[in-house]
Structures are given as C-alpha cells and as structure tokens.
Amino acid sequence: MSHTEPDTTDTKKPTSQSRRRFLSDMAKTACSVSLVGLAIGVHSKSANSLPAAAIRPPGALPEKEFLSACTRCGICVQDCPWDILKLAAPGDDVALGTPYFTARDAPCEMCEDIPCIPNCPTGALNHALTDINEARMGLAVLIDQETCIAFHGLRCEICFNVCPIRGEAISLDYRHDERSGKHAKFIPIVHSDACTGCGLCERACIMEEASIRVLPIKLAKGQLGQHYRLGWEQKEGAGGSLVTPDVPHQYNLPEGVRYDLQGEGLIMEENEKNSPFSSNPLDTLNQGFLKGGDK
Amino acid sequence: MSKLGAKSIQRRGWWLAHRWLALRRFSQLSILLLFLLGPWAGIHLIKGNLSSSLLFDTIPMTDPMLFLQMLAAGFWGVTGAAITGATIILVFYMLVGGRVFCSWVCPVNLVTDFAFWLRRKLDFKGGLVFPRATRYWLLGMVMLVAAVTGTLAYELINPVSLLHRGLFFGMGAGWILIIGLLMFDLAVSKRGWCSHLCPMGAFYALVSPFSLIRVHADTRSACDDCGECFVVCPEPQILPPVLKGENNGIPPIVLDGTCTNCGRCIDICHVGIFEFGLRSRKILSDETAKPHHPVNQSPI
Numbered sequence: 001m002s003h004t005e006p007d008t009t010d011t012k013k014p015t016s017q018s019r020r021r022f023l024s025d026m027a028k029t030a031c032s033v034s035l036v037g038l039a040i041g042v043h044s045k046s047a048n049s050l051p052a053a054a055i056r057p058p059g060a061l062p063e064k065e066f067l068s069a070c071t072r073c074g075i076c077v078q079d080c081p082w083d084i085l086k087l088a089a090p091g092d093d094v095a096l097g098t099p100y101f102t103a104r105d106a107p108c109e110m111c112e113d114i115p116c117i118p119n120c121p122t123g124a125l126n127h128a129l130t131d132i133n134e135a136r137m138g139l140a141v142l143i144d145q146e147t148c149i150a151f152h153g154l155r156c157e158i159c160f161n162v163c164p165i166r167g168e169a170i171s172l173d174y175r176h177d178e179r180s181g182k183h184a185k186f187i188p189i190v191h192s193d194a195c196t197g198c199g200l201c202e203r204a205c206i207m208e209e210a211s212i213r214v215l216p217i218k219l220a221k222g223q224l225g226q227h228y229r230l231g232w233e234q235k236e237g238a239g240g241s242l243v244t245p246d247v248p249h250q251y252n253l254p255e256g257v258r259y260d261l262q263g264e265g266l267i268m269e270e271n272e273k274n275s276p277f278s279s280n281p282l283d284t285l286n287q288g289f290l291k292g293g294d295k
Numbered sequence: 296m297s298k299l300g301a302k303s304i305q306r307r308g309w310w311l312a313h314r315w316l317a318l319r320r321f322s323q324l325s326i327l328l329l330f331l332l333g334p335w336a337g338i339h340l341i342k343g344n345l346s347s348s349l350l351f352d353t354i355p356m357t358d359p360m361l362f363l364q365m366l367a368a369g370f371w372g373v374t375g376a377a378i379t380g381a382t383i384i385l386v387f388y389m390l391v392g393g394r395v396f397c398s399w400v401c402p403v404n405l406v407t408d409f410a411f412w413l414r415r416k417l418d419f420k421g422g423l424v425f426p427r428a429t430r431y432w433l434l435g436m437v438m439l440v441a442a443v444t445g446t447l448a449y450e451l452i453n454p455v456s457l458l459h460r461g462l463f464f465g466m467g468a469g470w471i472l473i474i475g476l477l478m479f480d481l482a483v484s485k486r487g488w489c490s491h492l493c494p495m496g497a498f499y500a501l502v503s504p505f506s507l508i509r510v511h512a513d514t515r516s517a518c519d520d521c522g523e524c525f526v527v528c529p530e531p532q533i534l535p536p537v538l539k540g541e542n543n544g545i546p547p548i549v550l551d552g553t554c555t556n557c558g559r560c561i562d563i564c565h566v567g568i569f570e571f572g573l574r575s576r577k578i579l580s581d582e583t584a585k586p587h588h589p590v591n592q593s594p595i
Contacts, residue, residue, distance in 0.1 A: 029432050037436040044440070044448035067446035068368035071361055071377065072456065073347030074464050078333060087460060089467025096451045097346075097460055121347045121357055122365065123374030 051093050052215050054100040055199060057085055058108060058135035059117045059125040063216075069124035072097030076116040076125060082109045085116065103199025103214045108137060110164045110198050133165060138197030139220040140170070140190045140212055148211035153177040153185045159201035159212050160188050169195040188212070192221060299415070299523060302565035311567075315558025322399045327462065334463050345400070345459045346450075347380060355380035360434075360498040361456075364449060367441040385502060391556070392506035393499030397489060398529070398557035402458045406473060407489045410480035411529075423484040427532065427553070430497035437494045454488075455495050490529045490553075503552030510549040510560060511572040512537050518568055524560040534560070538568075548574070 048067055050056075057076050060066050076099050077085040084106035088094035101108060110132045117125045129135060140159070145151045160170045170188050177183040190212075199214040235241050251259045256269045303312040310317075330348075332338040342349045347357045357380030365377075388396055398404055437449040450456060454476050461469045480487050489496055512518075515538050524538075525531045533551040541547075561569040 025426060029426055029429055033429065033432040033436045036433065037440050040436075040440050040448050040452060041444055044444050044446055044451055047451045048444075048446055048448075064445060065370060068365060068370040068441075069373075070447075071347040071357060071365070072447075072450055072460060073343035073357075074460065075343040075347065075349055077464060078339065078342045087464040089461060089465040089469060090457065090472060091468030095446075097456065097464075119342070119349055119375075121343075121349075121355055121375040121377040121380055122370070123372065127374045 048095045049093075050095065050100075050216070052219055053102055053104070053213075054088075054094045055103055055108075055138050055197060055214055055216075057099055057101070057116050057125055058110075058114055058132060058137055058196070059120075059127075059129035060137070061124055061126060066124050067095055067098070069122045070098050071122055071124070073121060074099065075119045075121070079115045079119055081111065081115060082106070084108060101199070103138075103202040104210055105203070107199030107203045107214075108135075108196075109200075110135075110196065133194075133196060135196040135198075136217060138199070138214040139192050139217045140195050140197065140199070140201050140214050141220045142188055142190060142212045143215075144207075144211040147207055147209075148188075149206075150185060150187055153179055153183055155186060156206060157186055157188065158204045158206060160186075162200045162204040164198060164200060165194055165196070170201065192217075299526060300563050302521065303523070303563050306565045307567060312562050315562050319399055319557060320405075323402065323405055326400055327402060327459075330459075330463055344456070344463060345402075346456050347377065349376070354383070356384050357381040358456075358495075359385040359502075360495055361447070361450070363498075364438065364441040364447050367438045368445050368447055369442070388499060389502050389505050391508050392554065393501070393503035393552060394496060394555035395506075395508075396499050397493075397496050398555035401455055401489075401495075402462070403455050403473075403476065403493075404489060406458070406477050407480045407486065410477045411486055414481050414485060417481075419482060422482065423487065425484060425487065425491040427491055427530075430492050430494055430500075433492060434494040434497040434501075449494070453495070455493070486529055496553075500552040503554075506552075506556075507573050508556060508571060509574055510554060510556065510558070510569050512547040512549070512568050513570070514566070514568050515539075515541065515547050517566045519566060521565070523563045523565075524569070527559040527563050529555060529557065529559075548572075 050063055056063070056066065057080075061069055072087060074087045074097075077087055084101045085099045086092075086101065087097050087099055090096060094100050112132060114129065114132050114135075117127060117129060120127070142148060142159075149156050157172060160166065160172055163170045168191065170190050173187040173189050174184045175187055177185045197214045197217070201212050202210045202214050205212050249259075253259060253266075258267050258269070259265065260267055300312055329341050330344060332340055333342060340351060342352075343356075345358060346361050347355070349355055355376030357377045359381040362377055362381035365373075440448045452472070454472055457469050458466075458473055461467070466473075476488055480489075484491065518538050525534055528534055530551070530553045533549055533554055536543075536545050537547055537549050556571070558569075558571065561571065
C-alpha cells in the first residue's frame with residue numbers, strides 16, 4: 001500500500017537526526033494505518049455479504065455496485081409508506097446502514113409509484129425503474145415441495161391468490177393426485193419472467209416455516225452454459241435441421257396406417273376402407289374395458 | 296490553581312464564559328431534533344441522515360467525503376441529487392470553516408467532549424498520543440480501501456455516520472462501538488478520536504483554507520499566560536503561534552484548518568482576547584464597546 005498524504009515537515013532545515021526521526025515516525029504511522037486499512041478491507045469481505053433472507057428495495061443496483069453507490073441515508077426507508085424497509089444496524093448481518101426488507105415479516109407492497117426510489121440521492125435505487133412490475137428484487141421459489149400442502153393434494157393456493165400480478169408470476173398447474181386417484185393437485189408454479197420478488201407470497205404462506213420463499217435471483221436461478229444451444233429452437237430458427245437431415249422414422253405398421261406424434265399418434269389414411277382397425281385407434285385400446293374388464 | 300473557567304465567569308459573567316459552548320450544544324441538539332421530528336412526530340422537515348438528506352423535500356445534502364469514497368469505489372453513474380447535495384455541503388463548509396462540522400454538527404462530538412470532561416474530572420493523565428497527522432493518513436487509507444474493495448468499506452465502521460444513523464434508524468449493537476469510543480477517548484488517548492484519528496475531521500480540515508469565519512486574537516498582547524485556552528482547545532497546537540507570534544510576523548488569526556471554530560477559547564479567556572471574525576474583518580465582538588485595534592491584514 002502506498003500513501004500520498006501531505007507531510008507535515010516544518011520549514012526549518014532538518015538536522016539529519018530529526019530527519020531520521022521524522023522518517024521513522026512517518027513509517028510507523030504508515031504501517032499502523034495500513035494495518036487498519038487491511039483490517040477494514042478484510043472485515044468488509046464478510047460484512048458486505050448479504051444473507052439470502054435480506055432483500056434489497058426495488059430498483060437496487062446489482063449488489064456489488066449497490067455497495068459502492070448507497071449512501072446509507074435511509075431516505076428510502078422514510079419514504080416507504082408501508083414501513084417495510086430497515087437500515088442494517090450493527091449486529092444485523094447485512095452491510096451496515098444499507099436498506100433491506102425481510103419478506104416473511106414485511107414484504108414489498110409494490111406501490112405503483114415506487115416512492116422509495118425517486119429521492120435516492122445516488123441512483124443506488126435505479127431511477128430508471130418506473131414500472132414496479134419490472135422490479136426484480138429476488139425470485140420466489142417453492143423451495144420445499146415436501147411440506148407445501150398443495151403437493152399433498154390439499155387446496156391452498158394462497159401464494160397464487162396474494163400475488164400482486166396474479167396468474168402471471170405464479171400459475172397453477174393441475175396434476176393428477178395419485179394418492180386419491182380421482183383428484184387434482186393445484187401446484188403453484190413460479191415464472192421468473194414475471195416474478196418481482198416482492199415476497200407477498202412468502203409472507204402469506206400458511207406453513208409455520210414458509211415453503212415458498214424469495215431468494216436472490218443468483219441463488220434461485222440456474223443458468224444454461226453460454227455455449228449450450230437447444231436443438232429444436234435452433235432448428236426452428238433456421239427453418240430446418242442444422243446438422244444431419246432428419247430421416248423419417250420407419251414404423252412397421254399395417255398398410256394405410258402411419259404414425260405421427262404431433263398429429264396425435266396413429267393416423268389412418270383417408271382412402272383406406274379395408275383397414276383392420278377402426279378409424280379411431282383408441283377403439284381398439286378401449287375394447288378391453290368395453291368387454292367388462294374389472295378395473 | 297482555581298477551577299477551569301472560574302476566572303472567566305467571575306470577570307465576564309456566566310453567559311459570556313459559556314456562550315459559544317451553549318450555542319454549540321444548542322446547534323448539535325437542534326440538528327438531532329430536526330432529524331428526529333420525522334421518526335418521532337411524523338414531521339418530515341428533513342429526511343435521511345448526515346450521510347445524505349433532503350430538506351423540505353427539495354434541498355439535497357450529501358456528505359462530500361462519502362461522495363468521494365463513492366467515486367473512489369468506482370461508482371460514477373450518479374443519477375440522483377448527490378452531486379448537487381455534496382456541492383452544497385462542500386461550499387457551505389468551505390465558507391464557514393470545514394471543521395465547523397466537527398464542533399457544531401457531528402453527534403460524536405457530544406460523546407468525545409463528554410469523555411474529555413470526564414477525563415479531567417477523574418484526573419486521568421497520560422495515555423497514547425497519536426501524531427495529529429495520523430488522520431490524514433487514515434483519510435488516504437479510507438479512499439484506498441474504497442478503491443480496492445469497490446465498496447464504501449469505511450462506512451462499515453465509521454462511528455460518525457453510525458451514531459447519527461443509529462439514532463433514527465436503530466442502533467442495534469452500535470452502542471458498543473460508541474461506548475468503546477468514549478472509553479478510548481477517556482482512558483486510552485486524550486482527545487484521541489476527534490483531534491487525531493477521525494478521517495472525516497481530516498477531510499473537513501482540508502476544505503478549510505478558504506473559510507471566512509476565523510477566530511481572531513487581536514488583543515493578544517494582553518494574554519497573561521494562564522493557559523486555560525490551551526487546556527480546552529481540541530487542537531491546542533494551533534494556539535501558541537497565534538498568541539505569541541507577534542514578533543515572528545504571524546497574524547493574530549487562527550488560520551489553521553484544524554481549528555473547529557468551536558469558540559471554547561473565546562469563552563474561557565478571562566481577558567477576552569479571542570473573538571470570531573471574518574478572515575480580514577471582525578464581525579462578532581465579545582465586548583461590543585471595546586475599542587478595536589487596527590484591522591489586521593490576513594493573507595487572503
């Protein structure tokens with residue numbers, strides 16, 4: 001470390017002894033100060049880490065940039081009409097003085113005018129964010145499918161219902177309930193292209209410990225390798241296979257019948273009258289049931 | 296030896312012997328109160344804290360040292376009022392004297408002044424003595440650490456912003472640091488923090504060279520060497536040249552940037568040597584009827 005500070009040499013011509021004394025004093029100060037700087041630097045490594053449960057206000061710059069831009073003034077905290085934001089105090093495990101909220105206790109209510117942003121003096125909360133639905137504070141993740149009662153086939157859907165952009169950020173997927181054999185499970189599915197990470201679902205979750213939680217996007221999202229391409233997307237984009245041309249699969253089917261999955265399975269050619277099969281292939285399959293099978 | 300300040304009280308009355316101290320405490324407390332009106336009474340005249348604030352929802356203010364740290368940390372894309380805010384604060388302190396922040400605004404001054412008072416009451420002597428230049432080194436270190444870590448690393452421990460912010464947004468375990476600071480000033484190093492180490496004080500000392508308000512000692516020849524100003528001054532090293540420099544051609548004005556314009560010397564001097572004035576002209580007089588010496592030429 002090097003320092004370029006104004007030195008405080010007096011104007012009198014120094015004797016060699018006083019010069020040596022002065023230089024050694026300065027070296028001592030430099031060393032001690034460097035030590036303090038080192039300690040602060042090391043401390044900042046751990047003190048600047050953000051626990052997953054602490055969520056930044058809407059529009060917050062990426063964390064690293066945020067930590068260089070946020071003045072820790074708390075104007076966003078005072079401007080929040082719902083009083084959800086806190087400035088980290090010593091002892092909280094969030095970078096000292098920076099704003100955050102905890103979704104389980106008090107989630108972002110997604111005000112349309114985003115009052116926490118405009119008075120931010122530095123743009124640590126990005127002034128360009130004017131549509132709260134564009135905010136990406138984090139991402140809701142249905143993190144525990146073992147406990148979520150929807151996976152037990154029980155009706156809950158509260159996360160789906162409280163979502164401020166209902167139906168977009170969380171949708172319900174109907175799945176067969178194999179336990180009862182005759183019911184559907186209403187499975188909440190989070191869509192990262194719409195979820196703002198407000199945390200209303202996490203607060204609303206009826207579990208003692210929330211099964212759906214807002215996590216930092218980096219923690220919540222996987223990412224495909226940069227080099228990886230999905231063949232069918234490439235094929236569609238290019239209008240045809242980019243590698244070996246498609247060879248039509250050969251099925252050993254009776255004459256007048258062909259198989260095409262996209263065309264929904266077995267297809268009878270129109271002009272074939274003397275087919276051994278009914279025109280609806282399912283008839284053949286259903287025969288077992290019609291004959292009074294005991295299932 | 297009589298009680299410190301007794302002679303001044305006896306000769307000039309309680310008010311003149313405590314005037315600047317009282318006004319200073321009033322300033323410090325009313326600034327705290329102004330900020331507290333928001334969280335306590337819901338009256339938001341000012342929002343934020345000393346790091347950055349917004350007065351009457353229009354006038355932005357930002358700590359210029361914090362702003363510099365931000366630049367050092369590599370954040371150049373300010374899209375808010377911080378540039379205006381930092382300029383306003385910088386110009387203000389350049390005019391009134393940078394370290395006016397330290398003695399009239401900063402909440403830590405209440406803590407360290409209390410430590411100093413207690414230190415005298417308990418008759419604690421000695422302890423560590425840091426070179427006063429340490430604070431400039433620390434200031435450089437603060438900027439360097441910001442640059443290296445790319446974050447406002449010093450703000451993780453800065454007791455000044457920690458205390459002011461904590462009072463309105465929750466102190467948490469911050470009291471430990473503040474009590475530690477009190478103990479440090481009380482038992483480890485006399486006036487250790489504010490007068491030797493605090494990088495904010497160093498920053499504000501550096502913006503002082505043009506300040507208009509300065510302490511004058513025009514009647515310095517009347518000094519009877521009681522030494523009380525030297526005891527109360529937070530930066531006593533700046534007084535002897537001003538008081539005794541007549542033969543060396545040193546003007547009777549405290550021009551040193553480390554002077555906090557606290558005015559304690561004005562209060563304590565029973566002869567009434569010190570008074571606030573402009574750089575070149577007196578504006579406030581202790582004893583208004585007193586005949587003035589010819590106006591001294593200041594370097595600027």
